[in-house]
Amino acid sequence: MFSVHELSQAVRTRRLDVGWSQATLARMSGLSRTTINQVERGTIKDLSISRINTLLTSLGLSLTISPAHPRVRKHEGPSSALELAARTASTSYARCLPADVLAMAVRTGEAPPKYVSHIATLLDEVSLPLLARVVEQVYAESAVPRTTCWSNLRRLARQLMTTRYFWQA
16 A cells, blocks of 8 residues: 555656656646645645546556565566566567667667667657666666656657657656
C-alpha cells in the first residue's frame, strides 16, 4: 500500500525529473493544477484510484500493491532495464541496439547515426515505466542526474521528431 506522503514525493520527484511544471502535468494527466498541487503537498482530501492511476501513468509511474506473503520468483529474461529497452527498440531491425550505446545516448543526448532509428523507436514505443527504469539505471551506474537523463531523452525526441505526446510537453 502507499501513503499520501509516498504518493506526493513520487509525483513531485518524477515531475521535476522530467522537467514539467505543475500546469504541464495537469494538462498531460487531465487533472487540474490545483489537484496536482494538493497531491504534491500531501493535502489532497479525496482522490479516486482511477484518477491516481491516470496521474501516475502520465508520469510513467504505477501503483503497486504487494502481496502479504510475496513469492520468490526466479529472475528470467534480460538482466537490466537497458538491455530490455534496447532489445525492445530493436524488434523491427536487423541490427540490435547495444545496451551500452543506449546508455551513452541517455547520458549524452546523442544518438550514433547507425542507431538513430532504434532510438526513435524507443522514444515512441517503449513504455514510460521502462524508460523510467532506464533513467534510474543510467543514474545508478554513471551518476548522471536524473533530470539530465530526462532532458537528454527529450532533446533526442525533438531532434528525431518523435510523435509521442509525452515528449511534446
